[in-house]
Amino acid sequence: MKLIKILLTLLLVLGAAYALSPRFRLLTLALTGHSPVCPLRLALDSEAHLHRLKETNDRILTGSHLAAESDGLELWDTPKGILDP
Numbered sequence: 229m230k231l232i233k234i235l236l237t238l239l240l241v242l243g244a245a246y247a248l249s250p251r252f253r254l255l256t257l258a259l260t261g262h263s264p265v266c267p268l269r270l271a272l273d274s275e276a277h278l279h280r281l282k283e284t285n286d287r288i289l290t291g292s293h294l295a296a297e298s299d300g301l302e303l304w305d306t307p308k309g310i311l312d313p
Contacts, residue, residue: 251275 245252251274257263258271270277291307303310 246256251272254263254266254271254274255268258266258268263271288307293305294302295305295310296303
């Protein structure tokens with residue numbers, strides 16, 4: 229009976245961790261092989277990756293401005309130079 233209580237408690241704790249923690253959920257998926265394109269190392273670093281993506285997006289948006297517009301075409305000046313479609 230005591231073993232059943234311990235197992236149920238463990239199951240409840242792991243279920244709560246899975247439901248509430250995106251990092252734990254990614255770790256679980258990577259460990260069980262349900263994420264063949266995302267190795268465990270990258271799954272553990274996912275929060276930092278999202279932070280880097282946001283920083284990069286913010287840097288591009290603040291550094292970009294419309295340089296010219298003609299006949300519905302736009303010429304954008306970006307941190308990496310002119311973007312001409």
